[in-house]
Amino acid sequence: MTEPSTTVTTIADGIARISWTGEEPIDVIRHNVVAALADHARVEALVDPDDEGAQRAATWSGLRREGVMRGVTVDGAPVDRIVYARLATDTPLHEPEGFRALLNSFLPRKRAIGQMLVRDRDGRVLLCHLTYKTDWDLPGGVVEVNESPRVAVGREIKEELGLDIAPGGLVLADWLPAWSGWDDAVCLVFDGGTHDAALTETIVREAREIRTAEFCTPAQVRDRCADFTARRIEAALANVDAGRGPSYTESGR
Incomplete structure (x- = not known):
C-alpha cells in the first residue's frame, strides 16, 4: 500500500x-x-x-x-x-x-437565457431567424455573469434588433436539458407587450447574428421553430392569453 x-x-x-x-x-x-x-x-x-x-x-x-x-x-x-x-x-x-x-x-452553476414575447395586434409573435442556426427563435440571449435576466433581455433586444422595449412581467420559466454539446439551461420568457405590425420596419439588425425578424402566425411558429421552442412559445402565449402568472415547463412541456 x-x-x-x-x-x-x-x-x-x-x-x-x-x-x-x-x-x-x-x-x-x-x-x-x-x-x-x-x-x-x-x-x-x-x-x-x-x-x-x-x-x-x-x-x-x-x-x-x-x-x-x-x-x-x-x-x-x-x-x-x-x-x-x-x-x-x-x-x-x-x-x-x-x-x-x-x-x-x-457549487453548480446554471446557464440562464432571457427571451421576450413580443406580439402584434393580430396575435402574431416576433421571431428572429438567426445566422448560426436554421430554426427561428424568440428575440433574446444569454444572461451575462452578475446580470439580471430582466436587464439582459432588454439589452439583447436593443443590441440585436435596435428596439427599446421595456421587459414586462415573467411569462414562463422553461428548463432545457443538456443537448447536442450544450449544458442544460433555464430560459426565462418576459412579456414584451403588444405593438403595431409596423414595429418590424424600425428594426436595425445586428447582421452578425440576425438574418431577419418577422411577426409570425402560430402556424409559422410551428413550421419555423424547433419543436421545443414552439412548445415554449405556445405555453407562454397560453399564460398571457389567460391572464395568469408565469408557469414552469421543461422543453416547453
Missing part, C-alpha cells in the same frame, strides 16, 4: 504545483499549500475528475476550483484534469468572504 505523501514542485516563476498520494490528511495538504504560498504567488493542483476523494481534499485544503483542463498528458496518454488553485492574494479561509469564495468555486 502506498504511504500518504505530499509533493510541492515549482513549475514556473511564482507557480507551485501540489500533488498527494494515498489518503493524505487534509490538514497536511492545507499546511503545504500555506507554506508554498510564502514563496509563490499561486499554488495549483490537477485532480482526476473520477477521484472524488481527491476533489474533496483539494477543496477543503483551501484550493478553489477553476475549471477542467482537457487533454493533459499523464503517463503518455491524454486525460482530463480539474484545476484547483489558491493565490497568495486570496482572502483567508477563516474570513467569511474567503470561505464563501471557496464554496462559490465548486
Whole structure:
C-alpha cells in the first residue's frame, strides 16, 4: 500500500504545483499549500475528475476550483484534469468572504437565457431567424455573469434588433436539458407587450447574428421553430392569453 505523501514542485516563476498520494490528511495538504504560498504567488493542483476523494481534499485544503483542463498528458496518454488553485492574494479561509469564495468555486452553476414575447395586434409573435442556426427563435440571449435576466433581455433586444422595449412581467420559466454539446439551461420568457405590425420596419439588425425578424402566425411558429421552442412559445402565449402568472415547463412541456 502506498504511504500518504505530499509533493510541492515549482513549475514556473511564482507557480507551485501540489500533488498527494494515498489518503493524505487534509490538514497536511492545507499546511503545504500555506507554506508554498510564502514563496509563490499561486499554488495549483490537477485532480482526476473520477477521484472524488481527491476533489474533496483539494477543496477543503483551501484550493478553489477553476475549471477542467482537457487533454493533459499523464503517463503518455491524454486525460482530463480539474484545476484547483489558491493565490497568495486570496482572502483567508477563516474570513467569511474567503470561505464563501471557496464554496462559490465548486457549487453548480446554471446557464440562464432571457427571451421576450413580443406580439402584434393580430396575435402574431416576433421571431428572429438567426445566422448560426436554421430554426427561428424568440428575440433574446444569454444572461451575462452578475446580470439580471430582466436587464439582459432588454439589452439583447436593443443590441440585436435596435428596439427599446421595456421587459414586462415573467411569462414562463422553461428548463432545457443538456443537448447536442450544450449544458442544460433555464430560459426565462418576459412579456414584451403588444405593438403595431409596423414595429418590424424600425428594426436595425445586428447582421452578425440576425438574418431577419418577422411577426409570425402560430402556424409559422410551428413550421419555423424547433419543436421545443414552439412548445415554449405556445405555453407562454397560453399564460398571457389567460391572464395568469408565469408557469414552469421543461422543453416547453
